[in-house]
Amino acid sequence: MKALRLIVLLAFFGACQNEGEYQLDIPENVEPFLIPEDNKLSQAKVDLGRSLFYEKGLSLDSSVSCGSCHIQQFAFADTARVSRGFQGDTGFRNSSSLTNVAFQTAFFRDGGVFSLERAVHPPVLGEFEMNMNLMDMLDRLNANPSYPQAFKNAFNSEIDNKGIVQALASFQRTLLSFNSPYDKFMAGDSLALKGSQKRGLQLFRSDRLNCAKCHAEPLFIDNKMHNIGLYESYREYGRGRVTLKEEDFGKFRTPTLRNIEVSFPYMHDGSIKTLEEVLEFYKTGGFHHPNKSVEMRSIELTENEKADLIAFLHALTDNAFLTDSRFSSPKE
Amino acid sequence: MKRLALLISLFLIALLTINTSCKCEKDDPPAPAYDSSVKLIFELYNDADSMAWNEIVSVDNVNEYRMEFFKFYLSNIAGIKADGSAVLLKDVILADASSAEGMTFEFAAPSGAYDKLEIGVGLDAVLNAKDPVSFAPEHPLSSAQAMYWSWATKYRFIRIDARANQLGSIGDTNDILVAYHPGADEFYEVIELAKPFNLVAGTPTEYRIKVDVSLFFDGPGGVLDIPTEPQSHTTPEDYPIAEKFMKNFKAAISPM
Numbered sequence: 365m366k367a368l369r370l371i372v373l374l375a376f377f378g379a380c381q382n383e384g385e386y387q388l389d390i391p392e393n394v395e396p397f398l399i400p401e402d403n404k405l406s407q408a409k410v411d412l413g414r415s416l417f418y419e420k421g422l423s424l425d426s427s428v429s430c431g432s433c434h435i436q437q438f439a440f441a442d443t444a445r446v447s448r449g450f451q452g453d454t455g456f457r458n459s460s461s462l463t464n465v466a467f468q469t470a471f472f473r474d475g476g477v478f479s480l481e482r483a484v485h486p487p488v489l490g491e492f493e494m495n496m497n498l499m500d501m502l503d504r505l506n507a508n509p510s511y512p513q514a515f516k517n518a519f520n521s522e523i524d525n526k527g528i529v530q531a532l533a534s535f536q537r538t539l540l541s542f543n544s545p546y547d548k549f550m551a552g553d554s555l556a557l558k559g560s561q562k563r564g565l566q567l568f569r570s571d572r573l574n575c576a577k578c579h580a581e582p583l584f585i586d587n588k589m590h591n592i593g594l595y596e597s598y599r600e601y602g603r604g605r606v607t608l609k610e611e612d613f614g615k616f617r618t619p620t621l622r623n624i625e626v627s628f629p630y631m632h633d634g635s636i637k638t639l640e641e642v643l644e645f646y647k648t649g650g651f652h653h654p655n656k657s658v659e660m661r662s663i664e665l666t667e668n669e670k671a672d673l674i675a676f677l678h679a680l681t682d683n684a685f686l687t688d689s690r691f692s693s694p695k696e
Numbered sequence: 697m698k699r700l701a702l703l704i705s706l707f708l709i710a711l712l713t714i715n716t717s718c719k720c721e722k723d724d725p726p727a728p729a730y731d732s733s734v735k736l737i738f739e740l741y742n743d744a745d746s747m748a749w750n751e752i753v754s755v756d757n758v759n760e761y762r763m764e765f766f767k768f769y770l771s772n773i774a775g776i777k778a779d780g781s782a783v784l785l786k787d788v789i790l791a792d793a794s795s796a797e798g799m800t801f802e803f804a805a806p807s808g809a810y811d812k813l814e815i816g817v818g819l820d821a822v823l824n825a826k827d828p829v830s831f832a833p834e835h836p837l838s839s840a841q842a843m844y845w846s847w848a849t850k851y852r853f854i855r856i857d858a859r860a861n862q863l864g865s866i867g868d869t870n871d872i873l874v875a876y877h878p879g880a881d882e883f884y885e886v887i888e889l890a891k892p893f894n895l896v897a898g899t900p901t902e903y904r905i906k907v908d909v910s911l912f913f914d915g916p917g918g919v920l921d922i923p924t925e926p927q928s929h930t931t932p933e934d935y936p937i938a939e940k941f942m943k944n945f946k947a948a949i950s951p952m
Binding site for chain 1: 827828829830833838839840842844846847848849880930931932933935
């Protein structure tokens with residue numbers, strides 16, 4: 365892309381790290397994210413993280429990997445309402461898309477975790493997800509002929525817990541999606557969006573619909589938590605589960621709309637199957653709830669406008685991202 | 697003129713340096729020699745009776761109760777001398793009731809007379825915010841200790857997994873699965889164990905601490921009814937159980 369600015373992240377490679385910087389392509393109109401000083405990106409870390417992301421040995425019964433519930437063709441989300449993990453167990457929330465996950469300042473639906481490194485353990489150790497324990501995980505990776513050398517390449521060290529989370533976080537930081545028709549349009553290609561999609565973009569940005577207030581361009585997130593009135597009485601507490609505060613009940617992190625066409629089903633619990641139904645919900649303004657966002661209000665939306673809006677949302681699909689071989693399983 | 701300013705600056709810097717070094721010499725007493733040690737030994741009791749690990753006991757509201765996992769954090773453990781000065785003995789420990797070793801901790805300490813022990817029950821906010829990945833597996837705060845709630849980036853202060861049976865025996869069809877996992881910054885509290893002790897140079901001194909399981913279920917926090925309040929993971933819906941348990945737990949720790 366013409367408008368792409370090449371961000372060259374020169375890692376501070378000390379004696380303990382191997383050389384091999386990793387370049388991230390982030391558009392000019394997007395503020396780059398911060399990378400922890402102690403986990404600068406390198407090709408070796410990203411490669412290792414990619415292998416670990418698809419490593420089923422990270423689950424207790426070797427049945428699932430991170431990639432089992434974060435599937436590339438679905439924008440690293442899952443089509444199941446709630447993913448199945450260890451021995452077919454299910455959690456209680458829909459698997460979030462990892463599209464541009466590095467730009468998030470909080471992770472998981474409730475924002476309970478505030479760094480990508482610390483977002484690694486909940487699914488790996490979670491009894492309904494991968495149900496692994498750390499000591500077994502180290503033993504398994506040590507027994508695998510490829511990992512000891514991969515860790516040496518990435519960290520110049522033996523396999524350890526810190527390296528595992530740093531490598532997985534590094535790989536996820538590379539999951540950048542900025543090559544959709546919308547991005548091309550924003551970069552100056554006026555033909556990248558069709559008429560309906562352009563009208564949908566205008567609607568999306570309009571004060572009347574108020575979509576962009578929370579799904580703010582260009583990332584289509586606001587890094588905040590909202591209660592959208594999905595239920596009058598929520599079956600779970602959302603952000604309140606972490607903070608234990610009543611005012612946070614029913615609040616969830618705003619998900620990105622990039623690749624939203626393929627990251628169905630929708631909402632924190634995967635309760636809405638299609639974009640049409642999502643818009644129907646937003647038309648109502650949501651159920652009454654004491655914590656409901658003031659931004660939520662009922663809106664008038666004609667069938668044509670709905671079609672335009674959905675057409676625009678489809679323009680956020682980045683097919684190159686969904687098929688990029690750098691992000692797929694290295695075993696394929 | 698410039699030279700004068702330079703000279704004045706150098707003089708002021710020298711003055712400050714001298715002043716600072718003098719202050720250090722005056723204010724900082726020599727560090728006490730850690731020439732002794734205190735051995736904390738936690739012992740399980742059920743009211744007045746000593747209790748072995750895995751022992752089935754009868755507690756309030758249930759006929760039989762048996763713990764299968766019991767670990768708890770204590771932090772900022774300090775000995776308080778007669779003059780009120782505190783000697784930090786250990787920043788954090790994780791007691792594991794499944795073995796005598798897991799309930800015994802020896803800390804180096806300066807010799808002398810101490811009025812009491814101060815113990816933080818749980819983890820203070822700084823410790824509770826630590827990243828478990830940054831610790832070696834054997835460290836109390838490591839993820840390997842199975843005490844960390846990774847989804848909420850905080851620790852369980854106490855973890856008890858147990859079985860109970862209200863009327864019959866453990867193992868029959870009516871077992872109650874018990875899980876008390878309290879953990880929240882606001883639960884942290886420093887308690888005092890007001891039993892004096894004296895540490896002699898070169899000689900370890902034992903300090904025995906009773907952990908009275910019966911008080912878990914009937915203490916200052918109120919009655920914890922196992923059949924109707926069998927579990928808490930410190931979520932909004934079971935928060936009151938966790939709060940009650942923590943109050944009772946603090947009262948359950950006393951010097952012997």
